[in-house]
Amino acid sequence: AQKVTQAQTEISVVEKEDVTLDCVYETRDTTYYLFWYKQPPSGELVFLIRRNSFDEQNEISGRYSWNFQKSTSSFNFTITASQVVDSAVYFCALSDVIQGAQKLVFGQGTRLTINP
Amino acid sequence: EPEVTQTPSHQVTQMGQEVILRCVPISNHLYFYWYRQILGQKVEFLVSFYNNEISEKSEIFDDQFSVERPDGSNFTLKIRSTKLEDSAMYFCASSDWSYSGATDTQYFGPGTRLTVL
Numbered sequence: 001a002q003k004v005t006q007a008q009t010e011i012s013v014v015e016k017e018d019v020t021l022d023c024v025y026e027t028r029d030t031t032y033y034l035f036w037y038k039q040p041p042s043g044e045l046v047f048l049i050r051r052n053s054f055d056e057q058n059e060i061s062g063r064y065s066w067n068f069q070k071s072t073s074s075f076n077f078t079i080t081a082s083q084v085v086d087s088a089v090y091f092c093a094l095s096d097v098i099q100g101a102q103k104l105v106f107g108q109g110t111r112l113t114i115n116p
Numbered sequence: 117e118p119e120v121t122q123t124p125s126h127q128v129t130q131m132g133q134e135v136i137l138r139c140v141p142i143s144n145h146l147y148f149y150w151y152r153q154i155l156g157q158k159v160e161f162l163v164s165f166y167n168n169e170i171s172e173k174s175e176i177f178d179d180q181f182s183v184e185r186p187d188g189s190n191f192t193l194k195i196r197s198t199k200l201e202d203s204a205m206y207f208c209a210s211s212d213w214s215y216s217g218a219t220d221t222q223y224f225g226p227g228t229r230l231t232v233l
Contacts, residue, residue: 050221
């Protein structure tokens with residue numbers, strides 16, 4: 001069965017610090033997708049990134065970067081120079097790649113608080 | 117930018133009553149989903165829907181739940197007889213078909229907070 005573990009329940013840092021959110025996954029599939037979603041205090045789920053299991057290149061988008069390591073089944077998310085607006089719950093998710101609809105399996109989420 | 121919309125944003129109901137949660141997926145998307153999030157917990161898959169039928173459903177999605185696409189734009193989740201434990205945020209999501217042959221990224225609506233008293 002697929003499983004996603006986000007061991008960090010809560011993280012609190014001061015603005016401008018760098019912060020890394022950990023995500024470890026389990027799957028028997030050789031082909032799969034990994035995702036990060038952000039849930040701000042308003043409650044919606046905002047898509048951040050999707051990564052195919054065949055693509056282990058790290059990705060950078062502005063202050064956000066993602067490190068995908070198949071060898072350790074991890075897909076970690078780093079925010080550089082954090083800002084108060086980054087405060088949210090962040091979810092890592094996994095899906096298998098099959099023809100047709102794919103369900104997402106979410107981790108427990110990490111609540112990130114950025115203090116001014 | 118296209119987005120998934122959900123109504124109502126908050127629904128309060130009495131235990132045993134029927135509720136219908138409504139969603140308008142992104143217009144050219146083909147796959148539709150419902151997830152729920154009990155307060156403070158992770159997001160859980162309920163059901164996926166494609167070509168007017170259920171593709172997959174979780175153990176949570178029992179006989180009290182049903183989904184429907186009554187017209188070309190709406191996607192609904194019905195709970196026939198609500199229980200206290202159905203209180204949660206319910207998210208609708210939709211996705212397109214990707215060139216790799218699998219479904220594309222799921223985009224979520226803002227959610228409907230259901231409170232069962």
